[in-house]
Amino acid sequence: MSIITLTTDFGTKDHFVGAVKGAIYSELPDAKIVDITHEISPFNITETAYILKNSYKSFPDGTIHIVGVDSELSNDNKHITIELDNHFFVCPDNGLISMIASEINPTKIVEINIHDRIESSFPVLDVFVQVACFIARGGNLTVIGKEIKDYKKLIEIQxxxxxxxxxxxxxxxxxxxxxxxxxxxxxxxxxxxxxxxxxxxxxxxxxxxxxxxxxxxxxxxxxxxxxxxxxxxxxxxxxxxxxxxxxxxxxxxxxxxxxxxxxxxxxxxxxxxxxxxxxxxxxxxx
Known part of the structure; x- marks a missing residue:
């Protein structure tokens, strides 16, 4: 079973982290969940990119990384899944992947399109968990969305x-x-x-x-x-x-x-x- 990591700005006072873990275990009772951090400064994309780049490489190939920072869906902030360096990232397309992908090109980028079946104000719980568990079960990325060629670049990271x-x-x-x-x-x-x-x-x-x-x-x-x-x-x-x-x-x-x-x-x-x-x-x- 794949490892699923969590990187968020949720903190640990509220119910959010517990709810996300509970939802993963409900889908995959034998899942292995690792907290990278839940102490990202609120909405800080650059900080997220730095922490993610310097942590994901320590995990084995096939690890799935759920990233919940500035994740509310909008026309300018879509949800994507990226296969990169033999890892999978389920995250918002807000530029946080820029620091990793500046040196390693993604193998595949998919824009998640299951939102027409799910309306949520908590997409990490209701969307990202479903996608991560689908990947962990061996699902093909193109089933949960359409393949796209690019992702949002965060210029200030470079x-x-x-x-x-x-x-x-x-x-x-x-x-x-x-x-x-x-x-x-x-x-x-x-x-x-x-x-x-x-x-x-x-x-x-x-x-x-x-x-x-x-x-x-x-x-x-x-x-x-x-x-x-x-x-x-x-x-x-x-x-x-x-x-x-x-x-x-x-x-x-x-x-x-x-x-x-x-x-x-x-x-x-x-x-x-x-x-x-x-x-x-x-x-x-x-």
Missing amino acids: PKVNQEKNKIIGGVVYIDNYGNVISNISKKMFNSIGRGRRFKVSASRYFFTKIFAKYNEVTGDNAHDSIQYDGSRLAIFNSAGYLEIAIYRSNLETVGGASTLLGLNYRDSITIDFINDSQPDFSPLT
């Missing part, structure tokens, strides 16, 4: 490069549980555009000329006395491969996180300027 290729212009797409600020600039893009040149990362009124591979590298040779570095700001490529502005050993209740201490919020600009220099002092990270 960073931009200026014509001279000496600047990457990105932005904040996610703030994690530690208050660390994650941008949409990938290490792959950084190395491709930077080509070993010196650089300056600018975030708010702060800048960085070094990007670490690990958080504790900020302590240098003083790892035995690392407590003196608590609260130090640093830039790092995180485990997902994206540029992150962090506070070393941040604690939101005491030291604070990069978001609050540096005044960085969702959609704020983060840029990298590359310096053309005959003797660069920086080598691309591997």
